[in-house]
Every structure is written in C-alpha cells, then in structure tokens.
Amino acid sequence: MFTNLYSHLLMSSTFVANDRSYQAPDKPILAICADGWDPEYVDDALERVLMPCLAQALADGGTYTLGRAQVPTFTNPNNVTIVTGVSAAQNGIAGNHYRTADGGEVQVTDPSFLRATTIHAAALEAGIGVLCVTAKDKLRQLLATGGVPAFSAEKAHEQQLPDGTPVIEAMGAENPDIYDWRLSPYTIDMAVTLAPRFDARIVYASLTDFVQHSAAPGEPMADDFYRAVDISIGRALDAGFVLGLAADHGMRPKAAPDGSPNVRFLDDALEAAGVTGAHTLCPITDPYVVHHAALGSLAWVHLDDLSQLGHARSVIAALPGIEGVLDRFAAADAFELPADRIGDLIVLADAGTVIGKSAAAHDLSALHGTLRSHGGLHERSVPLIISHRLREGALLGRDLRNRDLHDLLLNQLA
Amino acid sequence: MFTNLYSHLLMSSTFVANDRSYQAPDKPILAICADGWDPEYVDDALERVLMPCLAQALADGGTYTLGRAQVPTFTNPNNVTIVTGVSAAQNGIAGNHYRTADGGEVQVTDPSFLRATTIHAAALEAGIGVLCVTAKDKLRQLLATGGVPAFSAEKAHEQQLPDGTPVIEAMGAENPDIYDWRLSPYTIDMAVTLAPRFDARIVYASLTDFVQHSAAPGEPMADDFYRAVDISIGRALDAGFVLGLAADHGMRPKAAPDGSPNVRFLDDALEAAGVTGAHTLCPITDPYVVHHAALGSLAWVHLDDLSQLGHARSVIAALPGIEGVLDRFAAADAFELPADRIGDLIVLADAGTVIGKSAAAHDLSALHGTLRSHGGLHERSVPLIISHRLREGALLGRDLRNRDLHDLLLNQLA
Numbered sequence: 004m005f006t007n008l009y010s011h012l013l014m015s016s017t018f019v020a021n022d023r024s025y026q027a028p029d030k031p032i033l034a035i036c037a038d039g040w041d042p043e044y045v046d047d048a049l050e051r052v053l054m055p056c057l058a059q060a061l062a063d064g065g066t067y068t069l070g071r072a073q074v075p076t077f078t079n080p081n082n083v084t085i086v087t088g089v090s091a092a093q094n095g096i097a098g099n100h101y102r103t104a105d106g107g108e109v110q111v112t113d114p115s116f117l118r119a120t121t122i123h124a125a126a127l128e129a130g131i132g133v134l135c136v137t138a139k140d141k142l143r144q145l146l147a148t149g150g151v152p153a154f155s156a157e158k159a160h161e162q163q164l165p166d167g168t169p170v171i172e173a174m175g176a177e178n179p180d181i182y183d184w185r186l187s188p189y190t191i192d193m194a195v196t197l198a199p200r201f202d203a204r205i206v207y208a209s210l211t212d213f214v215q216h217s218a219a220p221g222e223p224m225a226d227d228f229y230r231a232v233d234i235s236i237g238r239a240l241d242a243g244f245v246l247g248l249a250a251d252h253g254m255r256p257k258a259a260p261d262g263s264p265n266v267r268f269l270d271d272a273l274e275a276a277g278v279t280g281a282h283t284l285c286p287i288t289d290p291y292v293v294h295h296a297a298l299g300s301l302a303w304v305h306l307d308d309l310s311q312l313g314h315a316r317s318v319i320a321a322l323p324g325i326e327g328v329l330d331r332f333a334a335a336d337a338f339e340l341p342a343d344r345i346g347d348l349i350v351l352a353d354a355g356t357v358i359g360k361s362a363a364a365h366d367l368s369a370l371h372g373t374l375r376s377h378g379g380l381h382e383r384s385v386p387l388i389i390s391h392r393l394r395e396g397a398l399l400g401r402d403l404r405n406r407d408l409h410d411l412l413l414n415q416l417a
Numbered sequence: 418m419f420t421n422l423y424s425h426l427l428m429s430s431t432f433v434a435n436d437r438s439y440q441a442p443d444k445p446i447l448a449i450c451a452d453g454w455d456p457e458y459v460d461d462a463l464e465r466v467l468m469p470c471l472a473q474a475l476a477d478g479g480t481y482t483l484g485r486a487q488v489p490t491f492t493n494p495n496n497v498t499i500v501t502g503v504s505a506a507q508n509g510i511a512g513n514h515y516r517t518a519d520g521g522e523v524q525v526t527d528p529s530f531l532r533a534t535t536i537h538a539a540a541l542e543a544g545i546g547v548l549c550v551t552a553k554d555k556l557r558q559l560l561a562t563g564g565v566p567a568f569s570a571e572k573a574h575e576q577q578l579p580d581g582t583p584v585i586e587a588m589g590a591e592n593p594d595i596y597d598w599r600l601s602p603y604t605i606d607m608a609v610t611l612a613p614r615f616d617a618r619i620v621y622a623s624l625t626d627f628v629q630h631s632a633a634p635g636e637p638m639a640d641d642f643y644r645a646v647d648i649s650i651g652r653a654l655d656a657g658f659v660l661g662l663a664a665d666h667g668m669r670p671k672a673a674p675d676g677s678p679n680v681r682f683l684d685d686a687l688e689a690a691g692v693t694g695a696h697t698l699c700p701i702t703d704p705y706v707v708h709h710a711a712l713g714s715l716a717w718v719h720l721d722d723l724s725q726l727g728h729a730r731s732v733i734a735a736l737p738g739i740e741g742v743l744d745r746f747a748a749a750d751a752f753e754l755p756a757d758r759i760g761d762l763i764v765l766a767d768a769g770t771v772i773g774k775s776a777a778a779h780d781l782s783a784l785h786g787t788l789r790s791h792g793g794l795h796e797r798s799v800p801l802i803i804s805h806r807l808r809e810g811a812l813l814g815r816d817l818r819n820r821d822l823h824d825l826l827l828n829q830l831a
Contacts, residue, residue: 019813320730326743337794380750
C-alpha cells in the first residue's frame, strides 16, 4: 500500500491513504455518514431545538457547513468516497448496482469492486485501532476490506465479537428492524459501545435513510429520529469522541401533484421510439425497496448497439423532467466517475423527477407514502459538521466535499 | 475587500483574495497563462529538447504535472479563474462572449463583469508590486481591475509607462503582429522587462494560442514557437523570477476526413426541426477569427420560449458528434458556472467536433489551415509547471486546477 514516495511520512503519527496523508488522532474520532440528511433536516432540527447536544457542540466552537457529494448522489458511492477520501473515478464505486459485461446486474457489495484502500484499512496497517458499524448490512462487506472490524445493526443479532460475545449482548438491547427509525441511533450507539473492545480511535458509523425517504423535515417520524440521534450524539461526545458528520446525499420530494411518483420510464420510452437493445440501470437499486422502489434521479442506459446512441440520446432528451443527457466519457469527466462502471448514457432528472427502467420493473405499491428520493444534482449539497473547533483557516478557500470528512477530523482540528 | 473574518491574516506577509490566502513572495514570481498549450505540445517539446531552459529547471527540482481547466475551456474564463483563484461560479466569467438580457451579444472584456477580485488587485492593496501583460489586448481591461498596471503586446505601440516612456522604447523592439508567432515570447519579455519599473513581485503574462490553433505539435511553426518561448523563459529565470505556467485549455484537431471543419450548426438544425426563437451563442467568439472562426466544442443555446426546451434538447441530442446536453442549472452545478451567465441549454461536442450558430454566421474561409480548436471536456487537462522546488507533500491528494497556479507559486514553494 505504501510506496517509497511516502516513506518520509511513515512516522508513527501519520499514515497515507490514496495519496492523502492523515494524522493519528489525539482523541478518538467518530465519523458519521448521515444517510439522506438533506441540510433542510439539520436546519429544521437546530431551529426547533430537537438536537440540543449538537447545538451545544456548535455553540462551543464546532462547525456546521455545507459540502458537495459524489454524483450519483446514492449511498454506496458516497459512503465509499467518504471512507477512501477520493472520488469514484479513483475508488471505482459509482453506484449501489452495476451491470456486468455479460448483461447481468449485481449489487456493489463485494470489496473486489474497490480500486482504492479505505482510510480505516490504511490506519489499521499503521497500527491505529479502527471500527466500522453500518445500519444496513449491504455496506458492511465493503467497509471490512483490509481486515477492518465491521458490524451492521441490521444483522447485529447474528454477529459476535472476537471473544464470542454476541453483539446484542454487548449492546444490552435488541437491534431494531431495518424499517424502524431507531436503527440509526442504535448504529451510533453500537459504534460507541464496541469501540473500546477494538481499542478503536478511528470509528465510522453509517446510518440509513429510511426515515428521510419517508418523512419530510418536521413530520413526526423525522422529529422522533433527530431527537433520538441527538441523544446518541450526546453519548458519543460524553464518551470522549470528536464527532464528524457528513451526509451521503440530500433528499427531495419526487411526486406529481396527485401524489404518485413523478417518474420517467426510460426503457419504455426508448422501446416506443424504436430503439432496441437499450437497458436502463437504476444505480439506486438495493434490497430495501420500501424506501424508494429503486427510483432515483439519475440512471445509466446501456446499449447493445452503439450506433443507436444518438437516437437514444434524443428520445431521452425529449422527456419532460430530464435536465441532462451525457455520453459515458463526458459524464465520467464531469462527475469524476470511473468510465467503465457507468452506462453508455447518463441521464439526469430534475429536482422533482425520478427515473425508472419500465413501468413493469418497479413495484410502486411497495412505496411507503409519497416518494422522496435522491440521486441527481439537486441532492448534492450536504451538511458537514465537526463537533470540536477547527484550526483557524482550516476551511479557507476549500471546495469542500463529503470525502473531506476524515481530513477535517484528523488533520484540521485546532 | 477584507472582512473582519480575515483580520488575523493581515500580517504584512499575507494577503487574501476570494477566501484564499497567499503569502507575499520571497523572490518575484512570474505566472504564465500558456494559451492553448495542450500537454502534447509540452511533452513533444521536452522530448525533442526544444526547451532546454525549461528542461533544466525541471531537472533541478521543478515540477511538471497536469491539472484541470475551467469548463468551458475557453481563454477568458480560464485566465480569470487563474487570476482570481476561484471558479467561474464565483468570479462570474463563463465565456469570451455573453448574451445580454435584451438579446444583444457582447465581448466579456469589461471589469464590471467580474464578481471576484483578482489576486493582483488584492496583492496591490496589501502593498505588493504587481504587473499584468497580455498578448491579446482583449484581456487587458479585465486584468487591470483594481488599479493593476496592465499592458498588452498587441497594443504595445500605443502604450506608455507612467513616466511617459513608450513601451516599445522600453522594450527596445517593435511588437509583433497579432498573427505572428513571436507575439507570445514578446509578451513574456515585456513582463520581465517592465516588472522592475513597477517594483512588481507578482507578475502575470498571458499568451495567445494562434500558434496552437494553426500548428500541431512537431509542425515547423510550433517548433519555432516553443524554442523562442524557452529563450524567454530562460531570460525570466536569469532575471531571478520563480516561474509558474498553466495552460488555459488544451487544443485538438476538429476536422472531417476531407479537411473541412467538423461542425454542427445548431440554429440551422433547430430551425429545420421547427424550433423557433433559438439563439446559439458560441462563447469562444472573439475578434481573432483567423484562429478558429468562432467554432469551439461547447456552446450555449438561449430560447425565447422555454416551453420548447425539451424539443430543442432532443433535436440537439440527436446530432452526431454531440456528447452531452444539459439544462442551465445542471451545467452550472456540473461545471461550477454562474447560472445567469450561460444559456438555457449547454451543448458539449465530442473530441473531434465543434459547434457553430449557423452556416451563414461563420466565415470558414477566414480559417488558417485545418481547424484546431477547444472549448469542451477534451481540452480540460492542462499542464501545470513550477520552475522551482515545491515543499514536500505540496501536491499530495490535491485535485489540481489551473486556478491553483498562484497557490503553488506563493504558498507551496520549498
């Protein structure tokens, strides 16, 4: 992992991951990937004093600012950009879902997809204790790369600590269901509770956005959620952690005036226009259909026959609610994506629109309430929060991204 | 210009421009905007030893790396991103040309278009001597903002120093014509010769890309040009300057197999498809038509009637050689552009294609040889060169842009 180029940095207090250097922390740090925390939730929760612990940390010198997320604004690409510190072009993870060369579709859960090390794996190799805890089990494998201890709240009832203790016994509480708003606070509590077992000083907790898909800021479930998360944040601070938080993406309503999802089905539109062999892939796709029915505001289109590219582009560009169509190379350049992991066309929907494959392929009946989703450019602005004071000038002139979270926590504290 | 926020930085040795801080230089610096220097020219010139002074500086610890340019990859947006240190979204300059609210078209030459200070104006206000010299006069006014002394090689015969000395008398040589390959080396020589007259320690020289539009790497005029520029670079180094160089954009051939320009005329295509009130604006447009006949690989389309947006998008997306069409907001987000200074649609042509308004609007007969041009994503990768050693780790983990040139020269030297 280390080349001679960085040998001068190999002091015990510094390690390098993907060409970025990080300092070993004086105090343990907890980085939280706050899934789907559109800035509107944070602003609302602070304004209505739902998060007194967070508010106190900010009043005492903490920072709340905005940064930009990786496009597509989906969960896996953004978790991986945060834990690697580099763009999808470098780390190789461009979606939750991926179309293989033979036309199959697979979940991007296997670490073999990774083209970069994680900050946690690099820290571990440098002798610093680490721990990753995810709400959804789908992410656990990616984060466990390099021997990093990784657990999920979703499957906590099946997991054990190295000494054989069941995780839920260590927690002293059963893990909530995947569609329970208590799962994310439980995830933070797991990170704080289990960290001492691994002597972990660089800890990562990745939440789930079921709440944000289901409830707008100010709705009862969102209020319950942010109050409970704040209690968990308070526990982490009391336990001595410096806390950092970045969202993977924002979240917006994507419904037509009648409440139905405002969706364009690309395969249907392409087929009706005589384009054959087009395969829309929704990179939001994951096993958790109740959230979003695999409908997000960005999709890839793969074509069996590239001579139909211009025709396909034209058909899609004519659809209302589409705000951009880019060829593979142009999209890779514009959004720092790995060109071989995206489609022949990349389609962007506007703020209020989502993209599907075909009417037959999405089970809209599974949706829980009015559709709220993400994936495009309108969910790119995300909160970045650091509980402790940053050194003067730490943010001066920076084009902040959520992938800078570990730089802020490890290199920029006062 | 300075807010209280930065008052702690107001030591005599540091100044702030647009939220980035810069240190006053120990040795005078010369930043060169190397117009149209695709990395291929630099690689070729170094390989064939056309630039021995530059090669020696690199051998002695200098740096040659690549960075990314501002999209659209045109001259004014990239000169302004280099001299402000921030993106077009912040500095307001998105093209050489601009469509006004009343449908007129104007050159972006007036400083009133600037929404950011220049590094030179900020340095001057901090008491540091500065000087800007441009090859083309069109840029001079923008760079003179804030009282910065600014001259152009093109109009040197009309300009005088503050003591009344004619510039060409101070130079001891007449200024070459705008279509003479000697104009760029003369520009560098002007910067070096005039700097002492202004006690200038932060000096900027902006070249012209007439040569790169006309000759590929290895062609005789290109060879003459790079040899002559190297002599001027050697003079600058001998005069004690630390030299930095960044290109504003690359350059690629844009011709069909028969040698004619490979161009798509958008207004013609839109009119033929029944879209009315569409106005294509080529932001490459400037007074120097022999270079490129106002044909580049990116254009805006303004629509009188936004209800035709989807139709227009579809018509354009169907054209061969088009690799992307984005709505105003999506383009502003994707490429850090000021949304009110671009079109309703932003059109990207592929590596070998350019975009025009209509066949009638461009005088292709004015073109000097086979068309070479720029403006899109394929001219975004540009050389960044620093003549002196950078401090260890200065480039570690950075997503370098050409707008970082002054940061490298003022903050990152060893």
